[in-house]
Amino acid sequence: MESPEASLYPDPSPGASPVAKRRRPWLGIALSAVLVLVVVLLVTHKPNPEPDQAALDQPAVVTIKAATVRKGDIGIHVDALGTVTPISTVSLYSQVTGKVVAVNYREGQMVRKGQSLIEIDPRPYEAQLKQAEGTLQHDQGLLKQAELDLARYQKASERNAIARQTLEDQEQAVEQYKGTVKNDEGQVDYQQVQLSYCHLTAPASGRVGLRLVDPGNTIFAGSSNALVVVTQLQPITVVFNVAEDNLSQVRSQILHRTALPVDAFDRSQRNKIATGHLLTIDNQVDTTTGTIRFRAEFDNHDLTLYPNQFVNARLLVSTLHDTLLIPSAAVQRNGVQAFVYKVNSNHTASIQNIVEKTSDGDASAVEGLNAGDTVSLTGFDKLQDGTKVDIQESPQAPVTGNGDGAGTLSGKRAAGQTR
Numbered sequence: 001m002e003s004p005e006a007s008l009y010p011d012p013s014p015g016a017s018p019v020a021k022r023r024r025p026w027l028g029i030a031l032s033a034v035l036v037l038v039v040v041l042l043v044t045h046k047p048n049p050e051p052d053q054a055a056l057d058q059p060a061v062v063t064i065k066a067a068t069v070r071k072g073d074i075g076i077h078v079d080a081l082g083t084v085t086p087i088s089t090v091s092l093y094s095q096v097t098g099k100v101v102a103v104n105y106r107e108g109q110m111v112r113k114g115q116s117l118i119e120i121d122p123r124p125y126e127a128q129l130k131q132a133e134g135t136l137q138h139d140q141g142l143l144k145q146a147e148l149d150l151a152r153y154q155k156a157s158e159r160n161a162i163a164r165q166t167l168e169d170q171e172q173a174v175e176q177y178k179g180t181v182k183n184d185e186g187q188v189d190y191q192q193v194q195l196s197y198c199h200l201t202a203p204a205s206g207r208v209g210l211r212l213v214d215p216g217n218t219i220f221a222g223s224s225n226a227l228v229v230v231t232q233l234q235p236i237t238v239v240f241n242v243a244e245d246n247l248s249q250v251r252s253q254i255l256h257r258t259a260l261p262v263d264a265f266d267r268s269q270r271n272k273i274a275t276g277h278l279l280t281i282d283n284q285v286d287t288t289t290g291t292i293r294f295r296a297e298f299d300n301h302d303l304t305l306y307p308n309q310f311v312n313a314r315l316l317v318s319t320l321h322d323t324l325l326i327p328s329a330a331v332q333r334n335g336v337q338a339f340v341y342k343v344n345s346n347h348t349a350s351i352q353n354i355v356e357k358t359s360d361g362d363a364s365a366v367e368g369l370n371a372g373d374t375v376s377l378t379g380f381d382k383l384q385d386g387t388k389v390d391i392q393e394s395p396q397a398p399v400t401g402n403g404d405g406a407g408t409l410s411g412k413r414a415a416g417q418t419r
Contacts, residue, residue, distance in 0.1 A: 061388045064379040066343055069372060072325045074365045075316045076358050078249065080294070082240030082264070082313035084305045086233065088204050091226040094219040095197040096120060105228070107210050111202040117228050120219065122198040129191035136184035143177035150174050206232040231307055236300045237279060238264055240313040241291035249317045250294075254281065262296035264305065265312040274298045274305055278315060320358065320365055328364045330375040331356055340369070341376040341383050349376060349387045 102119040105111060150170045156162045202208075209229045213219065219227065242250075253260055260278040265271060276298035285292045296313065298305055305311070330340050331354070342352040352375075354368035369375070374391070376383060383389070 061390050062349075062379050062382045063390045063392050064343075064349075064383070065377045066374045066391045067327050067330060067377055068374055069324055069326050069369045071322050071371050072363075073319055073321050074323060074325060074358060074360050074363055076249075076318045076320060077360060078242055078246050078315040078317055080240040080242050080313050080315070082238040082296075082311050084264075084307055084309040084311060085237050085239045085295075086206075086231050086307045087235065087237055088206075088232045089307070090203045090206075090230045092117070092200050092203070092228045092230070093226055094120070094223055095221055096125065096194055097219065097221045098122075098124065098198065099218050100213055100215050103211065103213065103215055105208050105211075108207060110207050110233075111205065111230065113202055113205045115202045116199060117202055117208070117230075118200040118213065120198040120200070122195055125191065125195040125198060129188065129195055132184065132187040132191045136181065136188050139177065139180045139184050143174065143181050146170065146174045146177050200227065202230050204230060204232050205234070206230045233303060233305075233307070234300050235297050236305050236307070238262070238276070238296045238298065238305070238311060238313055240294050240296070241286075241289065242294050242315070244285050244290050244292055246317075247285075247292060250278075250281070250315070253317065254278075261316045262298075263314045263316075264296075264298065265314060267310065267312070269312050273311060274300060323357070323365045324367065324369055324371060325363050326366055326369070326375055327377060328359050328362055329377050331359075331364055331366070332380060338366075340366075341380065342369070343374040343376060343389055343391065347389055347391075349383045349385070349389050351385055 098120040100118060101121050104116045104119065111117065150167075150173075153162060153167045153170045157164065157167045207230070209231070212225070212229075213227050250260065262276050262278055264273045264276070266273055276296050279295045279297040281295070282293040294313075294315065296315075326340065332339055332341070337353055338356045339351050339353045341349045344350055352368060354366045357365040357367065359365070376389070379389075
């Protein structure tokens with residue numbers, strides 16, 4: 001009978017499995033390799049040194065771009081959304097009935113005042129004019145004959161050769177013929193006007209629209225369909241609405257007959273389209289919107305302004321001279337107060353409250369700084385009072401506003417600045 005120890009630890013015998021014989025050497029090799037690896041890790045591992053407390057206490061240096069506060073001129077503007085409005089847009093209608101024999105313009109053509117546009121068959125009206133002229137000539141002959149008879153009657157009356165009644169009757173006959181001749185002259189003038197309606201000409205210089213009638217069509221007097229539309233483009237105006245609160249700024253300039261400059265910008269307010277001057281203002285404030293309409297005139301030599309085009313109008317009201325200017329990107333707001341991060345001589349940033357008087361494009365006029373001060377343009381999310389800063393050098397570039405009269409501002413500034 002086998003003992004329990006014999007069953008737990010069988011004695012290897014020649015009859016044992018070959019697989020079991022092969023596993024025992026490899027198992028020992030693996031255990032030896034793991035022990036060697038553990039020893040190597042324990043020998044080579046070194047604990048991390050504790051961080052230097054002084055290095056932790058030292059504040060981080062923030063790299064920024066900066067600009068220098070300068071003195072210069074800047075314009076005070078009133079911005080508004082405007083619509084390009086032609087000075088005149090004329091629609092020509094038919095005032096006579098007839099067949100169109102010629103169309104003397106191309107679609108979209110620039111035409112001059114008095115240039116022929118449409119020709120209507122004039123023959124019926126030429127015939128009517130001749131009839132009126134013939135009637136006038138006939139009645140003029142009768143008047144001449146009556147005046148000759150009156151002259152003879154007057155001589156005879158001086159010799160008492162005829163009755164006074166005969167002379168007076170002849171005088172009234174002459175007056176009747178004069179009235180008939182005058183009526184005939186009116187008929188001739190009327191027929192001449194009707195004949196002129198057969199030759200439609202441009203009432204003003206401008207651009208014609210798309211063709212609305214073709215040769216061979218019969219048109220009728222009093223039709224509600226226009227035959228051609230002429231829009232004057234040079235000069236052209238822009239009408240824009242300004243809040244009534246800004247009226248006081250402009251009123252004194254208008255009373256002194258000052259020609260206020262007006263710039264027209266595209267939708268992005270980055271590209272200036274044209275420059276003109278304020279022409280006039282409306283005679284009343286719109287009570288529904290609290291605004292008043294302004295009209296500015298532009299020469300439009302290059303035809304960049306197109307009728308009914310939406311533009312951003314910028315009216316230059318006045319100019320601030322010798323004022324402090326900084327880039328608009330430097331101005332920050334906390335909801336109630338405008339401020340900048342001023343760079344001190346010890347290369348630290350400090351919050352400086354300012355008063356922003358006006359802005360013009362990339363430049364802003366402010367109070368609360370001194371000429372020569374340096375203000376930060378970037379890194380606002382990392383700056384605090386007392387933060388160490390390092391100014392990144394960049395080419396000095398002038399910063400100017402979009403409007404006339406804007407001053408220049410030099411500073412260390414690069415494109416793509418972010419807060």
